[in-house]
Amino acid sequence: MKQKILVAGGTGYIGSHTTVELQNAGYEVVIIDDLSNSNIEVLDGIERITGIRPEFIQLDLKDKEGTREALKAHPGIKGIILFAASKAVGESVQQPLKYYRNNVVTLVNLLELMPEFNIEGIVFSSSCTVYGQPDPENLPVTENAPIKPATSPYGNTKQINEEIIRDTIHAGAPFKSIILRYFNPIGAHPTAEIGELPNGVPQNLIPYLTQTAMGIRKELSVFGDDYDTPDGSCIRDYINVVDLAKAHVIAMDRMLGGKSLDNVEIFNLGTGNGVSVLELINTFEAATGVKVP
Known part of the structure; x- marks a missing residue:
């Protein structure tokens, strides 16, 4: 019998790719998403790739009673992967x-409901931002x-949520967690059926870059040219989104398969190799043959 997984935020960029990989691995997926930064048509892309249309519930996870009713309607969920969150750094400074509310309340609601529905574990989408600016001597x-x-x-919501998970489980909550600290997801499914398609103005480099190349955006601005790097632009560790999605399946297998070494485990997800912003833009231009204004 297939194990059932709730993917919270499953129509988003990473959530949709993870849904594909979960289905490919034999899991049954239920998605909850409020579609605030994604599109219902993503479900069509998932179905074209896997041949399976995941169960979908449009719901704001801050609505605890609504979430409880959704879990009642889909009994047997064994694990949760939590992607649902607001994620624009600049906007977070303006609207803390x-x-x-979005990032912390959502997690607390799910943690409170998990024992009620015998959900065995939660994989939490964290971020490398918890490490701050890395020390060049320790890379x-x-x-x-x-x-x-x-x-x-x-960034603070990621740190707070990690602490909430640890405190809750160390206090005796009857479930486990794996916390995944991402570096910078990039790319799209090789079928091109799903990718990074945010609503509104993109907050990440690649969708802004591709939209500029397509003429949707007027020009691409690179902020910062005086970093202590070979070309002066910022260096980031980029990880392919499909690899990132597969890592979530491995985490779920580990947690539900009784292979966790601790009730709370933390893993970084990156390549360990840095690429500068200008290198990335130049590589994009070379691969596509399009000069980005």
Whole structure:
């Protein structure tokens, strides 16, 4: 019998790719998403790739009673993967309460409901932002690197949520968790059926880059040319989104398969290799033959 997984935020960029990989691995997927930064048509793309249309519930996970009813309507969920969150760093500085409400309340609601429905574990989508600006003398960053004070409300919600998960489980909650700290997801499914398609103005480099190349955006601005790097632009660790999605399946297999070494485990998801913004743009231009204004 297939195990059932709730993917919270499953029509988003990483959530949709993870849904594909979960279905390919034999899991049954239920998606809850409020579609605030995604599109219902993503479900069509998932179905074209896998031949399976996941169950979908349009719901704001801050609505605890609504979430309880959704879980009642889909009994037997064994694990949760939590992607649902607001994620724009700049916006979080301008609207901090929106971020604390969306990101923290959603997690607390799910943690409170998990024992009621005998849900065995939760994979939490965290971020490398918890490490702050990395020390050049200590690269690549490992899971044992110190946590630094967050530089934005968005980053702070990731730190707070990690602490909430640890505190809850250490207090005796009857479930486990794997926390995945992402570096910078990039790319799209090789079928091109799903990808990074945010509503409104993109907050990440690649969708902005592709939209500029297509003429949707007027020009691409690179902020910062005086970093201590070979070309002066910022260096980031980019990870292919399909690899990232597969890592979530491995985490779920580990947690539900009784292979976790602790009730709360933390893993970084990256390549350990840095690529500068200008290198990325130049590679995009070389691959597509399109000059980006």
